[in-house]
Amino acid sequence: MSIQGRRERERAEREQLIVTAARELAEAEGWDAVTTRRLAAEIEYSQPVLYSHFKGKDAIMAAVAVQGFAEMAAELRAARAAVEGTRESLTAVAEAYTSFGRRRPALYDAMFTHRVDLPFATQEAPKALWAAFGELLQAVEPTVTGDDDPGTLTETFWAGLHGLVTLMRSGRLPEEAHETRLALLVGHFTTP
């Protein structure tokens, strides 16, 4: 029992090692630099070891993404907790979201841009993902008027934030007007 227990523990540790190494490498040099060879060298194991833990490179990215969801949820929660009022909450969360996307581009890509076979809008979606969405939801919900569905409204607001982040990061939107655009988005989602 104990021997097998130790083995499984070591295995789990190594799996974590892979994920954090992939994440650090991606954040430092972008996902293009995260090759299986490079990653294997980083964790000081041979390449095939990666495939005994993950089905492929995409699965590793997915694991990194899940880590990212948890962190983003925490940051959104902190931002919301720091202010009061519906408009202030929405602004705070929106700023926290876009700030996360700009500060951690590689992480953000793994979470929201890269094609990855994680379940999203279903029950089986990772808990951390629901947590992040829940933070957005709690900030958006108080702005609901009429019989709009809060969930759908949150999705729409989220899409706005996501569009701002990705278009800006790929050079399609100039960085300088970011604050203005964010204010406009929040303004149009909060009836005055």
Place this chain on the structure above:
Amino acid sequence: MSIQGRRERERAEREQLIVTAARELAEAEGWDAVTTRRLAAEIEYSQPVLYSHFKGKDAIMAAVAVQGFAEMAAELRAARAAVEGTRESLTAVAEAYTSFGRRRPALYDAMFTHRVDLPFATQEAPKALWAAFGELLQAVEPTVTGDDDPGTLTETFWAGLHGLVTLMRSGRLPEEAHETRLALLVGHFTTP
């Protein structure tokens, strides 16, 4: 004179051949299927010929993207011309935009998702790109209230549309509520 003229003409024709072949292949099987070898086979030339026309694969994608901008501009213009009223225009353009993104995913990716070194928010941006943005602008402009800058407001609205398209296409948003989300977005950008 005439000989050189014919040569340049043939060259231009072959360049167009490359772009349309790349586009068709991408739309049929996705950008992953567009390899330099496959593309070369499609146009019945050898691989290196591609590099005498374009700096690399990214440059080919950029050329496809520019084609896409022109088409999108035309579709947006048609959508806007078919209706009257500010809210109706905005709805029509928004629907045309997201419809384009869903109907031509590969084209859309080349235009708005793939990292490509095209100038965007500067004077040197392709004319077709300005045309597409101009269509959005003309639909958004009438909704401006106060002293908001129409250009920045259009960028924000565009971000919303882009977010909806990309998140839905990557499976992050369920398809079924798309119409509802689109209506919500338009609704929040037109004060009743």
Place this chain on the structure above:
DNA sequence: ACAGATTGGCTAGCACTGCTAGAATCCAGA
């Protein structure tokens, strides 16, 4: 009409990618 220069396209190959089969090694249990 012919020799030489030039252009253009091709063959072959480089360095790299994600991934895997099979050999080699290690290590718990007898």
Place this chain on the structure above:
DNA sequence: TCTGGATTCTAGCAGTGCTAGCCAATCTGT
């Protein structure tokens, strides 16, 4: 101490974008 089974590694496959250098067809000047 030996053995069987799991684990990890070496070596290699098929594919990628891209390029050097050869070879032939074409144009130019005599």
